[in-house]
Amino acid sequence: MRKHIAAAGVAxxxxxxxxxxxxxxxxxxxxDTGTTLTVFAAASLKGSFEDLAEQFEAxxxxxxxxxxxxxxxxxxxxxQQGAPADVFASADTANMDKLxxxxxxxxxxxxxxxxxxxxxxxxxxxxxxxLADLADPDLALVLCAPEVPCGAASAKVEEAAGLDLQPVxxxxxxxxxxxKVTAGEADAGLVYVTDVAAAGxxxxxxxxxxxxxxxxxxxxxxxxxxxxxxxxxxxxxxVLSDDxxxxxxxxxxxxx
Amino acid sequence: MRVSxxxxxxxxxRWAFVPAAMGGLFVLLPxxxxxxxxxxxxxxSLITSESARAALLLSLQTSAASTVxxxxxxxxxxxxxxxxxxxxxxxxxxxxxVPLVLPxxxxxxxxxxxxxxxxxxxxxxxxxxxxxxxxxxxxxxxQTFVALPFLVTSLEGALRTAGARYEAxxxxxxARPTTVLRRVTLPLVWPGLLSGAVLSFARxxxxxxxxxxxxGSLQGVTRTLPLEIYLQRETDPDxxxxxSLLLVxxxxxxxxxxxxxRPGRGLL
Amino acid sequence: xxxxxxxxxxxxxxxxxxxxxEGRTLALLGPNGAGKSTTLGLVAGTLRPHxxxxxxxxxxxARADGGRARAWVPPHARQVALLAQEPLLFPxxxxxxxxxxxxxxxxxxRRAADAAADRRLADVGLAHLADRAPxxxxxxxxxxxxxxxxxAAAPRLLLLxxxxxxxDVDVTPELRQTLQRLLAGQTAVITTHDVLDALLLADEVAxxxxxxxxxxxxxxxVLSRPRSAFAARIAGLxxxxxxxxxAGVRTAxxxxxxxxxxxxxxxxxxxxxxxxxPAAVAVYLEEQxxxxxxxxxxxxxxxxxxxxLVRVRTDRLAADVTPQAVAELALVPGARVWLSVKAAEVDxxxx
Numbered sequence: 065m066r067k068h069i070a071a072a073g074v075a076x077x078x079x080x081x082x083x084x085x086x087x088x089x090x091x092x093x094x095x096d097t098g099t100t101l102t103v104f105a106a107a108s109l110k111g112s113f114e115d116l117a118e119q120f121e122a123x124x125x126x127x128x129x130x131x132x133x134x135x136x137x138x139x140x141x142x143x144q145q146g147a148p149a150d151v152f153a154s155a156d157t158a159n160m161d162k163l164x165x166x167x168x169x170x171x172x173x174x175x176x177x178x179x180x181x182x183x184x185x186x187x188x189x190x191x192x193x194x195l196a197d198l199a200d201p202d203l204a205l206v207l208c209a210p211e212v213p214c215g216a217a218s219a220k221v222e223e224a225a226g227l228d229l230q231p232v233x234x235x236x237x238x239x240x241x242x243x244k245v246t247a248g249e250a251d252a253g254l255v256y257v258t259d260v261a262a263a264g265x266x267x268x269x270x271x272x273x274x275x276x277x278x279x280x281x282x283x284x285x286x287x288x289x290x291x292x293x294x295x296x297x298x299x300x301x302x303v304l305s306d307d308x309x310x311x312x313x314x315x316x317x318x319x320x
Numbered sequence: 321m322r323v324s325x326x327x328x329x330x331x332x333x334r335w336a337f338v339p340a341a342m343g344g345l346f347v348l349l350p351x352x353x354x355x356x357x358x359x360x361x362x363x364x365s366l367i368t369s370e371s372a373r374a375a376l377l378l379s380l381q382t383s384a385a386s387t388v389x390x391x392x393x394x395x396x397x398x399x400x401x402x403x404x405x406x407x408x409x410x411x412x413x414x415x416x417x418v419p420l421v422l423p424x425x426x427x428x429x430x431x432x433x434x435x436x437x438x439x440x441x442x443x444x445x446x447x448x449x450x451x452x453x454x455x456x457x458x459x460x461x462x463q464t465f466v467a468l469p470f471l472v473t474s475l476e477g478a479l480r481t482a483g484a485r486y487e488a489x490x491x492x493x494x495a496r497p498t499t500v501l502r503r504v505t506l507p508l509v510w511p512g513l514l515s516g517a518v519l520s521f522a523r524x525x526x527x528x529x530x531x532x533x534x535x536g537s538l539q540g541v542t543r544t545l546p547l548e549i550y551l552q553r554e555t556d557p558d559x560x561x562x563x564s565l566l567l568v569x570x571x572x573x574x575x576x577x578x579x580x581x582r583p584g585r586g587l588l
Numbered sequence: 589x590x591x592x593x594x595x596x597x598x599x600x601x602x603x604x605x606x607x608x609x610e611g612r613t614l615a616l617l618g619p620n621g622a623g624k625s626t627t628l629g630l631v632a633g634t635l636r637p638h639x640x641x642x643x644x645x646x647x648x649x650a651r652a653d654g655g656r657a658r659a660w661v662p663p664h665a666r667q668v669a670l671l672a673q674e675p676l677l678f679p680x681x682x683x684x685x686x687x688x689x690x691x692x693x694x695x696x697x698r699r700a701a702d703a704a705a706d707r708r709l710a711d712v713g714l715a716h717l718a719d720r721a722p723x724x725x726x727x728x729x730x731x732x733x734x735x736x737x738x739x740a741a742a743p744r745l746l747l748l749x750x751x752x753x754x755x756d757v758d759v760t761p762e763l764r765q766t767l768q769r770l771l772a773g774q775t776a777v778i779t780t781h782d783v784l785d786a787l788l789l790a791d792e793v794a795x796x797x798x799x800x801x802x803x804x805x806x807x808x809x810v811l812s813r814p815r816s817a818f819a820a821r822i823a824g825l826x827x828x829x830x831x832x833x834x835a836g837v838r839t840a841x842x843x844x845x846x847x848x849x850x851x852x853x854x855x856x857x858x859x860x861x862x863x864x865x866p867a868a869v870a871v872y873l874e875e876q877x878x879x880x881x882x883x884x885x886x887x888x889x890x891x892x893x894x895x896x897l898v899r900v901r902t903d904r905l906a907a908d909v910t911p912q913a914v915a916e917l918a919l920v921p922g923a924r925v926w927l928s929v930k931a932a933e934v935d936x937x938x939x
Binding site: 503 | 632633634662665666667668669670672674676679680689690693694738741
């Protein structure tokens, strides 16, 4: 008897689950064909692109935007290996160019720029006010490694100012740099303006006039042979539109 | 399947070979796949670049140091866990195994909260003039943290199996506890001790998450080979693959070398 | 080197007092679980007493009262060597290194220790095996090396825990002779099930049952005039206890065993013991009358071959009869029989 009850229970669960699979995730207007748009974006675009995705879903009923954030080079590698992305937004042109060279994307367009800013723990315990202060050998300075976009920008700024910075660590990503600053392990770090804005009270920002010398340009492009080619182009259009640009500015990005 | 004459594998059903082969392939095929991707023409230059050599040297040095620390701390820990009985010892044994389950990055964060500038012990150490974060010592700490459970499990198991009868005899012959440890206990569990040390070394060599979170990444100071590989992936995937293969080869050599040196005694 | 021992371990129901004079060997006899190994463990230091004091040559090894330890000397400092049933030779050391272990642990230099080891090995007749690995030795050889190793440590007291138990029967006589030679002058305690061990190796015997000493005395005396059931069994004798009636021993069951008593000593009503050999017992299917004989009712429990006789075990007594008698009487477990023994064969003495 118990076995039958158990079997019936399992069957009931299975039916419910299968029924659940059939509906679209955002289906509040009852359309029964759910479309997914897959967007690969650099990690520094997290907040802004989540916002843009909501706007896109609101204006395109029945469409579910699936976002994947990671380091730009990781995303490039995945797309090269055939990951199902429809749109790619990179943190620098160098990574986008790799895909252009492989004919994996349509013509990219620049949609935002980001500049560097010095991040210090609240209260600025080491008293950092200028770029030159970062060259102090007793300062626990953390930078991005030159191999990542923010690190390349940092290297440019360093060279342009004729300084020799001695970091205690060269991190893999901007997130890690910020993490060391907020934890109090580092006295200062070079991160993006958008990162300082997003961190809120956890860090203080020190403006860097020299940052104009190393501007990171963010390009966006629909991926070639995407499943949702039309939707992809529409998403790119949204990002480039006034609404999109306003959203990005709200997060600290500057125009292209 | 040919077996050496005179022996027959009793208790090994035929069907067991299938999943065994699958398991073996599962481990070997990714290594083979990696090897096929390597750009062999530039292999030598890729692995002898300045950053690669610095990373390899640092990895070997820190892993060796971590293994020594693991032995110094782990052998007494194993002895206590295997021979003592007091309330709470089972809990202690489980806690010691926690680094095995913890994601390495979480381990790194925990170490940061302990030894970092604002950490539990970090503040006291700062006052004493000892700076641990961002130093090679931090790398050794991170590696020891993740590798210690390997040594303790391996050795504690061996000690329990060996039992304490020989130690009792040795004591009755007049040997002081340290002498018993040196001349009876450790020689009897030598194979377990050795395999534990090799496991610890291998784990330390491959350690990434805790190192990058706690120690940071700076060439020659804290950028071990795994960190270097991860960094190279950003700009030079060929270099990353080449270095990965190098790491695999080093690990295999270490394991093979210690297996060779094992005495073939009938005890274990 | 005298051993004085008095200890209790309530959790094991253990309460034993005994002592061993210098140079003498004491045999501990008793059924399994009686407390023989516990005694050795307490002397060696692998067990802690709840109450009592254990002293060797005037030096306290352990003292406790009410579960609290008052004095404690760790095993390695007691100079008490333990020889177990298994030789437990260190597998990673050679025979010579094994025997030299004791001297070296006590601070001797390698060469002096090796020389001492060689001498000890010669004592047990195994000097030619000095460089071998323990795994290549036979059981008897390994046990002899273990003896050499224990003696090389120059212990004040040697403990042997059933040293012959794990060996083949044909090897034990040789080891027994070796031990007899080596134990002369050494204070030792040996636990055993084998009466031959007791007879050949021990000067005195103590019988332990249920954690208590029930009999104590020189070997020959205890084994020829046992006062406890276990001692009687190990000596291969039948035993009945009761009170002296002037003519015999009246048991609790009301039977009387008539026997010859020692000239002096036995008072009417005093506790007395009667022993007689199984070979002196005759088995009948019906009650016998006639010349003064002791007859007892019994039920057969088991039959054991004993050389060319069969030992018929009943609930209390044993009788040795020929196989033909067994067949003629149709003796099987459960059969009711009458046992009879001449009064002249029954030895009576105070309990």
